[in-house]
Amino acid sequence: MNKGGRPKGFLTKPEKYQYSKAYLRKVRSLQKKRDKEEEAKRVAEEEARKLRDAHNIYLNRTTNFNSEEVLGILNEDDNMNVEDQQLVVDENNVSGDEHVPTDDEDIELEPELLIEESLYDNALRELKDLYIDTRMTRKQGNGILNILRLFSTKYPQVFRPFPKDIRTVMKAPTYSKAKVVEPGTYIHTGVEACIDRIFTTNPHLPIPEQLVLDFNIDGLPIAKSSSSSVWPIQCRIYNIPTCKPFVVGIYHGMSKPKNMHEYLHDFVDEMKRLVDEGIIINDKSLLVKIRAFICDAPARASIKCIKGHSGYFSCEKCKQEGEKERGTTMIFDKKTDELRTDEGFKNKDQIEHHTPGLTSPLLQIPKIKMVTRFPLDYMHLVLLGIQKRMLRLWINFKKKPWSMTPTNIKLCSEKLVFLSQYIPSEFSRKPRSLDELPRWKCTELRLFLFYLSPIILKEFIKPDYYEHYMTFQVAMTLLAREDLFCDDNIELAQNLINIFVPRLAYLYGREQIVYNVHSLLHLPADAKKFGVLDNFSAFPYENNLQEVKKSIKGYTKPLEQIVRIQYYRLGNEFQKAKVNIKYPQLVECRINNKAVFKNFTLSANTRDSIAMLKNGELVKVLNVLKKQGEDCILGEILNKTDEEFFIKPCAATVLDIFVIDMSLPTRRQYISLSSIKIKYLLLPFVEPKWVAIPLMHAHLS
Numbered sequence: 001m002n003k004g005g006r007p008k009g010f011l012t013k014p015e016k017y018q019y020s021k022a023y024l025r026k027v028r029s030l031q032k033k034r035d036k037e038e039e040a041k042r043v044a045e046e047e048a049r050k051l052r053d054a055h056n057i058y059l060n061r062t063t064n065f066n067s068e069e070v071l072g073i074l075n076e077d078d079n080m081n082v083e084d085q086q087l088v089v090d091e092n093n094v095s096g097d098e099h100v101p102t103d104d105e106d107i108e109l110e111p112e113l114l115i116e117e118s119l120y121d122n123a124l125r126e127l128k129d130l131y132i133d134t135r136m137t138r139k140q141g142n143g144i145l146n147i148l149r150l151f152s153t154k155y156p157q158v159f160r161p162f163p164k165d166i167r168t169v170m171k172a173p174t175y176s177k178a179k180v181v182e183p184g185t186y187i188h189t190g191v192e193a194c195i196d197r198i199f200t201t202n203p204h205l206p207i208p209e210q211l212v213l214d215f216n217i218d219g220l221p222i223a224k225s226s227s228s229s230v231w232p233i234q235c236r237i238y239n240i241p242t243c244k245p246f247v248v249g250i251y252h253g254m255s256k257p258k259n260m261h262e263y264l265h266d267f268v269d270e271m272k273r274l275v276d277e278g279i280i281i282n283d284k285s286l287l288v289k290i291r292a293f294i295c296d297a298p299a300r301a302s303i304k305c306i307k308g309h310s311g312y313f314s315c316e317k318c319k320q321e322g323e324k325e326r327g328t329t330m331i332f333d334k335k336t337d338e339l340r341t342d343e344g345f346k347n348k349d350q351i352e353h354h355t356p357g358l359t360s361p362l363l364q365i366p367k368i369k370m371v372t373r374f375p376l377d378y379m380h381l382v383l384l385g386i387q388k389r390m391l392r393l394w395i396n397f398k399k400k401p402w403s404m405t406p407t408n409i410k411l412c413s414e415k416l417v418f419l420s421q422y423i424p425s426e427f428s429r430k431p432r433s434l435d436e437l438p439r440w441k442c443t444e445l446r447l448f449l450f451y452l453s454p455i456i457l458k459e460f461i462k463p464d465y466y467e468h469y470m471t472f473q474v475a476m477t478l479l480a481r482e483d484l485f486c487d488d489n490i491e492l493a494q495n496l497i498n499i500f501v502p503r504l505a506y507l508y509g510r511e512q513i514v515y516n517v518h519s520l521l522h523l524p525a526d527a528k529k530f531g532v533l534d535n536f537s538a539f540p541y542e543n544n545l546q547e548v549k550k551s552i553k554g555y556t557k558p559l560e561q562i563v564r565i566q567y568y569r570l571g572n573e574f575q576k577a578k579v580n581i582k583y584p585q586l587v588e589c590r591i592n593n594k595a596v597f598k599n600f601t602l603s604a605n606t607r608d609s610i611a612m613l614k615n616g617e618l619v620k621v622l623n624v625l626k627k628q629g630e631d632c633i634l635g636e637i638l639n640k641t642d643e644e645f646f647i648k649p650c651a652a653t654v655l656d657i658f659v660i661d662m663s664l665p666t667r668r669q670y671i672s673l674s675s676i677k678i679k680y681l682l683l684p685f686v687e688p689k690w691v692a693i694p695l696m697h698a699h700l701s
């Protein structure tokens with residue numbers, strides 16, 4: 001607008017200023033672009049020169065060709081480190097490729113064969129890794145390919161032509177054709193095809209006698225602004241412990257699949273065949289067994305075609321009829337009823353449990369057990385369910401006997417944040433304040449349940465409520481810790497849960513005994529069948545779901561993008577884990593040397609410095625060093641007191657939790673790395689007392 005009669009095109013002061021700034025920015029960016037182009041040109045010319053030299057060397061030679069020499073020339077400015085160079089040479093040797101001559105051979109070679117193997121394939125492999133690891137866009141990937149194509153067109157005798165599109169490099173499997181599954185689309189990649197790829201791309205993997213498979217089915221929203229979501233079917237070979245979950249089929253649509261029969265059709269068809277006939281890998285016929293379907297409650301209800309958690313007969317393990325409290329909440333506050341059986345499910349002996357008119361498509365799979373093979377997953381049930389519910393009770397309700405006062409909530413949050421400095425590096429997330437509770441992730445809830453809650457809550461909730469919570473905390477610890485896991489402790493956990501659930505109704509009100517809380521009563525039975533809680537938790541699938549989400553780089557054809565990247569990963573995961581490292585080992589670092597064990601790390605950093613020795617003593621690491629040729633730590637032996645940190649429902653020392661007195665004198669000594677048993681977490685309690693708690697999964701294996 002032309003205000004105040006200012007002539008058109010006349011600029012006010014700020015406009016002028018802006019204009020000149022923008023102009024300068026533009027000039028600078030153009031200059032930068034030009035510099036970049038010149039630099040790229042220079043690099044390209046330099047590379048071309050090296051290639052020419054390499055090629056000339058090759059052509060001048062007829063005998064005793066040494067591939068290392070070419071690689072040396074190609075890398076004369078040391079862009080690749082020694083390790084990388086060795087990798088290239090080693091891979092040529094390992095592959096046993098007959099086109100790679102050794103010094104003893106006297107063969108005349110075709111140039112393209114040699115250079116192709118050592119550079120072309122390697123470049124593509126590196127590009128694939130880079131594309132996945134850095135989550136670059138398709139445009140960036142194609143940009144790199146364009147640069148590579150400059151070489152392949154200029155030196156056709158050296159390089160095979162590089163493809164134009166990064167999608168060709170990622171090589172979509174041939175079966176990835178999407179079909180309509182209302183109201184979206186579905187791609188079935190196939191259980192057999194994925195397993196076959198795992199074994200063919202990883203020939204070093206030992207082939208077991210049978211394949212024990214776990215499955216997970218869950219929905220995942222992929223866009224913030226719309227209801228667009230995917231529903232992957234994930235599989236994991238349970239008896240190959242290094243095997244991560246992989247996607248065997250995936251649906252995409254604006255809402256969940258309308259008809260489970262349609263959605264699961266290809267999967268069920270394939271499983272029918274695999275369970276009956278097995279899979280042939282390297283001419284060896286392997287039996288296929290289904291161990292478990294590990295899903296959250298809504299997904300279980302969908303695929304089992306049963307009533308959801310708000311239904312009257314929704315308990316999946318017993319036939320108890322729920323009651324509506326205040327017209328909305330479905331509660332299950334009686335003891336467990338008659339247990340459901342696989343046979344009973346098949347015959348629909350309690351018809352109200354099933355969605356009217358629907359039968360689960362999974363029942364077509366031979367030998368499927370619809371009750372016992374569908375364990376309750378503790379990530380959703382215990383962490384996101386009960387633990388989060390209890391935290392909400394303490395902080396959300398005002399003036400209830402169990403409520404924390406606003407001052408206490410603030411102090412509690414401050415303490416959580418304060419404790420983060422003592423959380424070992426094995427934990428990916430550090431505790432956050434209670435204001436952020438709605439956004440706490442499962443891993444944060446796990447950290448709270450197993451490590452922080454006994455200390456934090458002792459200070460901030462009333463003794464009755466603390467004692468009650470600890471029955472739950474100890475029961476979960478008994479079911480989660482490998483070193484405590486045995487029939488007696490499962491029974492003890494069951495007894496504690498049998499106390500915890502009715503007392504929850506007594507202390508907090510009957511309306512708290514919802515589906516999740518009632519289901520907790522059935523959790524020890526699943527642990528007895530499947531092992532420690534992490535043996536049948538949704539954690540690995542949840543992690544892979546995040547990978548699935550990351551692999552979507554554009555809104556068109558998300559299924560094809562996911563399938564392509566997941567398929568590529570199948571061949572890649574195991575290769576990365578191939579390197580054999582001997583543990584424990586001393587790793588020299590700039591500030592603190594580290595003692596690296598298979599499942600944990602120790603160093604002089606406060607958070608990573610506490611461990612228990614095989615003789616039961618607790619030690620604080622002061623330094624990690626070599627002494628007389630042996631890797632060892634210089635440690636301070638800590639003083640355990642006789643004090644029990646808690647005595648109910650069992651003494652803390654039974655769970656290897658100790659109170660340490662830091663004011664007493666300590667003695668220093670050198671300790672061999674092989675004397676270390678398990679890593680500990682040390683948290684301040686009441687000065688000078690500290691509490692030492694053993695880390696799960698940090699045992700010397």
Ligand SMILES: [Zn+2]
Pocket residue numbers: 315316317318319320336337518519522
């Ligand atoms: Zn039940």
